[in-house]
Amino acid sequence: MNAAKRYFTSIFKAIVALLKGMKLTGSYLVRPSKILTQQYPENRDTLYIPQRFKGRVVMPHDENNEHNCTACTLCQLACPNGSIQIISKNIDMPDGTKKKVLDRWVYNLGSCTLCQLCIDACPSDAIVMDNGFEFSVYDKSKLIYELNRPGSRLKEKKTEKQA
Amino acid sequence: MEQHIESHIIQSSDDEFIINVGPQHPSTHGVLHLQLKLDGEKIVDLRPFLGYIHRGIEKMSESLTYKQFIYLTSRMDYLSAHINNQACCLVIEKGLQTEVPERAKVIRTLMAELTRLASHQLWWGSTGLDMGAVSPFFYAFREREMILEIFEETCGSRLTMNYCVPGGVMNDIHPDFVRKVKQLIKQFRENIHEYDELLTGNPIFQSRTQGIGYLSKEDAIALSCSGPVARASGISCDVRKKNPYDAYDRVSFDEIIATEGDCFARYRVRLEEMKQSMNIIEQLIDNIPTGEYRTKIKGIIKLPVGEYYQRVETARGELGVYLVSDGSNKPYRIKFRTPNFSNLGALKPMSLGGKIGDLVAIMASLDLIIPDIDR
Numbered sequence: 424m425n426a427a428k429r430y431f432t433s434i435f436k437a438i439v440a441l442l443k444g445m446k447l448t449g450s451y452l453v454r455p456s457k458i459l460t461q462q463y464p465e466n467r468d469t470l471y472i473p474q475r476f477k478g479r480v481v482m483p484h485d486e487n488n489e490h491n492c493t494a495c496t497l498c499q500l501a502c503p504n505g506s507i508q509i510i511s512k513n514i515d516m517p518d519g520t521k522k523k524v525l526d527r528w529v530y531n532l533g534s535c536t537l538c539q540l541c542i543d544a545c546p547s548d549a550i551v552m553d554n555g556f557e558f559s560v561y562d563k564s565k566l567i568y569e570l571n572r573p574g575s576r577l578k579e580k581k582t583e584k585q586a
Numbered sequence: 587m588e589q590h591i592e593s594h595i596i597q598s599s600d601d602e603f604i605i606n607v608g609p610q611h612p613s614t615h616g617v618l619h620l621q622l623k624l625d626g627e628k629i630v631d632l633r634p635f636l637g638y639i640h641r642g643i644e645k646m647s648e649s650l651t652y653k654q655f656i657y658l659t660s661r662m663d664y665l666s667a668h669i670n671n672q673a674c675c676l677v678i679e680k681g682l683q684t685e686v687p688e689r690a691k692v693i694r695t696l697m698a699e700l701t702r703l704a705s706h707q708l709w710w711g712s713t714g715l716d717m718g719a720v721s722p723f724f725y726a727f728r729e730r731e732m733i734l735e736i737f738e739e740t741c742g743s744r745l746t747m748n749y750c751v752p753g754g755v756m757n758d759i760h761p762d763f764v765r766k767v768k769q770l771i772k773q774f775r776e777n778i779h780e781y782d783e784l785l786t787g788n789p790i791f792q793s794r795t796q797g798i799g800y801l802s803k804e805d806a807i808a809l810s811c812s813g814p815v816a817r818a819s820g821i822s823c824d825v826r827k828k829n830p831y832d833a834y835d836r837v838s839f840d841e842i843i844a845t846e847g848d849c850f851a852r853y854r855v856r857l858e859e860m861k862q863s864m865n866i867i868e869q870l871i872d873n874i875p876t877g878e879y880r881t882k883i884k885g886i887i888k889l890p891v892g893e894y895y896q897r898v899e900t901a902r903g904e905l906g907v908y909l910v911s912d913g914s915n916k917p918y919r920i921k922f923r924t925p926n927f928s929n930l931g932a933l934k935p936m937s938l939g940g941k942i943g944d945l946v947a948i949m950a951s952l953d954l955i956i957p958d959i960d961r
């Protein structure tokens with residue numbers, strides 16, 4: 424008799440507890456303002472992405488198509504995954520000397536872990552992180568980018584401009 | 587070799603049978619493979635098989651420089667990614683004998699506690715999920731999302747942030763950081779009663795966890811368990827108290843200890859730990875010292891020849907980083923003493939003699955992260 428009583432009380436208690444949980448869930452049904460679910464990609468325009476969000480490495484260019492990269496390869500050495508390859512070339516300067524400048528800044532997004540070590544290592548602030556995140560492609564060779572734009576060159580140093 | 591493997595595979599007699607749980611099983615949260623010997627529903631023997639997600643992080647670290655290998659440790663216990671990074675930075679700083687700015691210490695500690703909160707919230711949600719309650723998962727993710735947003739704003743990523751660097755932290759905190767953290771604490775304190783309503787007080791949940799998966803204090807010590815698993819068996823082992831690092835020496839908080847040693851005790855310990863984490867955050871958030879957030883370490887880091895060890899308390903227990911340096915710019919050898927590997931050893935004494943249905947509850951209460959076991 425006692426066992427049967429215990430058995431039914433435990434079922435009753437469990438149902439009460441389930442209803443308690445359901446009550447909490449139901450309370451959110453009537454308070455839609457408290458619901459936090461976001462509808463991506465419908466809300467793509469209003470999506471909040473913090474400014475520091477690490478999406479991929481990019482190289483900012485100014486209006487004259489000039490960047491800050493001196494081809495020092497410090498970022499290439501800092502990268503733990505070998506995602507960066509700096510290809511430089513020698514050009515002839517007007518005064519007859521040769522100067523090493525950046526030819527291609529090859530970046531492999533596919534093997535980049537977005538650790539920010541390259542940006543941390545760069546002494547000239549030539550690269551930054553972009554906020555983009557929709558980078559899926561069908562072929563991994565498309566994940567290899569060349570960050571310096573065609574025809575771009577190194578920005579003249581400020582000190583030289585002032586002089 | 588063949589014989590060696592044979593002896594590790596459980597042999598069965600006629601009235602017992604063997605089943606394999608995993609490596610692709612939803613309740614193992616990863617690629618853990620368990621072989622069970624059952625007598626009816628009773629577990630008679632249990633053997634875990636590891637190695638399905640071994641990536642050789644320790645070996646890889648030997649070919650990376652001191653600055654580079656840190657990011658790899660985020661991939662061990664990915665829910666305590668920041669705390670793993672912190673341990674590596676602390677061990678390097680110990681070798682270099684650099685002093686970290688006060689501001690960086692406090693920021694690191696705050697981030698570590700936020701990581702612990704986020705990790706415990708995920709665990710709470712998945713515990714519910716493992717036992718058949720789907721709603722808790724969404725409640726847990728509500729607060730967790732706020733924490734991840736804070737991480738995203740300050741560190742730039744949500745999970746594997748690589749925010750700690752030797753000498754401090756990568757960036758200064760976001761201008762909104764203090765406000766958002768305060769808002770999070772306020773909201774979480776308001777909402778934590780929902781956690782009790784949904785799971786803690788539920789008789790179904792209680793009957794599935796109380797008295798299940800008992801781990802005695804002696805076993806816990808013998809198996810070198812740590813973290814909430816050991817504390818639920820009555821062992822005081824919080825590294826934050828015993829061996830304070832960064833800013834833990836200036837905060838006061840309680841070490842949560844339970845003596846029952848069952849699944850419910852481990853559940854309660856983690857739930858209380860969340861409240862203690864909030865206490866720690868509240869003490870620090872208004873007193874972030876001004877000043878530098880990072881001492882720049884110039885050039886290539888080279889540790890003096892020697893051995894260095896640092897332990898920290900991750901969300902799952904004690905993580906030890908043992909580093910041997912031969913004076914070059916790369917570690918000679920790194921060994922991680924990860925909490926999940928030791929805690930996994932407790933699975934057998936907990937589940938022997940129990941029902942196979944209890945195994946899921948026991949694994950949920952152990953809060954295993956498989957990549958941390960394999961590394």
Ligand code: SF4
Nearest residue numbers: 502535536538539541
């Ligand atoms: S973010 Fe890290 S992995 Fe990516 S290119 Fe820079 S250094 Fe390499």
Ligand code: SF4
Nearest residue numbers: 492493495496498545
């Ligand atoms: S991006 Fe910076 S670190 Fe890399 S080569 Fe250019 S200047 Fe050097």
